Amino acid sequence: MTYHSEVVGSLLRPTYLVDARKQFEADQLSASDFKAIEDRAVNEAIALQEAAGLDVITDGELRRYAFYGHLVDALSGFDKYGGWAIPFRDESGEELVLRRPVVVEKLQWKRSMCAEEWIYLRSRKSRPGKVTMISAQQAAAYYDPEKSKAAYATRDAYLADIVDFSRREVTELVRLGCTYIQIDAPQYAALLDPQMREGYRQRGSDPDKIIDQCIAMDNAIIDGHPGITFSMHICRGNNQSKFYASGDYEPISRIFSQTHFQRFLLEYDDARSGGFDPLRHVPDDRFVVLGLVTTKKTRLETVDELRHRIREASQFVPLERLALSPQCGFASTMEGNHISFEDQRRKLELVASVAREVWGS
Template sequence: MSNSPAKVLLCPPFRAEHVGSLIRPKPLFDKRCELEEGKCSVDDLKEVESDALKHIVELQRSLGIKSITDGEVKKASFFDGVFEKLDGMVFMPERPINEFKRYLPHIAMLYAAGISSDATFYCNGKIRRTKPFYVEEFKAIKSVVSPEEVKNIKINMCPPSWWHHRHGSELAYDLNVYKNDDEFFDDLGAAYRAEFQELYELGCRNIQLDDPTFAFFCYGPTVAGMKEEGVDPEKLLDTYIRSINVCTQGRPSDLHVGLHMCRGNYKGLHFCEGGYDPIAKKVFGRLDVDTLYLEFDDERSGSFDPLKYVPLNKIVVLGLVTSKNPKLESMDVLKRRVDEAATAMSNDNPLRSKEMALNQLCISPQCGFASVWQGNPITEEEEKKKLALLVEAAKQIWKDSE
């Protein structure tokens, strides 16, 4: 392959990427069950989490995956670790369900089940980061890898919009504290930037935001529901793009930030469908991130056509292998689909050849294997087979990379 501009962006991520969460090793899963049943303390859990971290790191190494995460084994859910640590945010264990946006698929499920309340966060004061989010988690991973591997560590965190999207501008924060979304997300962005900087100073060079909110704008019923409630989908989409950009602005040039657009991943279930066509031009072009992690594991993901809107300076990680069931994908199909993606990416673009497009692509599972601690309906052995397949596919597709 030629040395296209995208080539220099390859590290990180690597050609075969691991998105984030992994199936919890059995000792940790069992201990989590005990914690849920009140049979052990959080302190009892921490020792098992440390052992699980070592296991997860070695699992990634043994499969030839060069990016290293902690598998999010220290979290109960992918969104843990940010909002509960911020000044100005208060946890509400039982907020009335009528204060949640019914047009969201996961909230509609709560309504349908007759659930009257759900846990959430609410902003009742000025947002300040007085405690780190994942500094201790980064130090823990750093302690079990070689100095040469530190640059390969990736930290996953939820997006700034995670709780806002559930309640909307009128119920996400106290209007006596913040007059509008811009004010709210400006302070939240400052908190994220402070976290990014502290992680960077410790050696972190790769951060991934796991964001399910953008996929809702690709799902017809949700967009229709927004309009019925008087919410302007385009204006809200602009707000969420901006919410990311105020977090990533001014970052060091060698701090790589990616964003994963998730369609839901709860014990193997998804929450929405639809291709990226409605948002691609605006979101792919305007998001201030280095990498887009996009789900393309089945027909609900739409076609590769929207990839033509990816700028020349961004990497796309194609989520071609499902984390939601144990069926192992075909090597030939993976190779064919990468070729199709490169073709779609270069179509009608005189500035990007197919070879250049291929150089902007990597592959991964479509989502993590355990966005919640209970995991997906898949075993660790099945998970390893899928990850090993990705590594081998990457070797065959990009023969001169890595």
């Protein structure tokens, strides 16, 4: 099936859900009561996307504390907030720091990462749905040479387990009837940003070699599932309306031809994203989902500017193999970006309506 409009993954968390999670984590709310509140929030997220008219929907990642929460909560062995901090900034220079997980014990499977999300979505949606997972390369950031060495002597040993567990999850989702799985890989932004690439070199790592290793891991996770649509989402950081990297896709453009993903959801909402020229590397049998509508700012893009940018991109990828989405999730972490629920609704409706105008229903 051809999809021309979709979300990237996360949606803003309602205040009642954020409050309930805090109560649950403080042992002030039972698991069953918290689950009922989660269900209510997911129901609202499904209704929002279906009313907007999107071709593909998610559960909004509302059961996660962050976009990588499915991994951290499903496997024992992570210190949830003990990892190295990553700075996010905006155009004004304002920064915030996100504490990331770190692996401190050998990973063990506690439960499926996404089965609950998919089974609930599957039973309530009236449109095609998808599930989001993170890439092995994103999980690589949760290894610290000092804090993790007692569990895994090397990062490669840790990543071997990440690949195995991720592939196990994909197999389970396919068994449960999921036909569209998205892999989120924002850590690729560190391999396209010129300053960050130079930082890798100064630390003795070849960024191009890392790209090749990441491609191999991505393929190992998704290969062997005919008939399933796999997409990869690559942005440049998204946390409370801030980012951490800049640069176009050219330095990592071989992912388009060397990975086995059928769809690439790409960030194209501002000047940091560069131009469409790297899309010339996309093979003839792949789709590109243009993330032209920003989730970081309240301004609503116009129909004319979106149509113009779609035409620009079609110089590199034929129109029939293009689609439209927001540039990233609306709430990669629980705090969410600095926009309102009304802004979010209008942006989702815009994505769907422009897609209908450009590609038809």
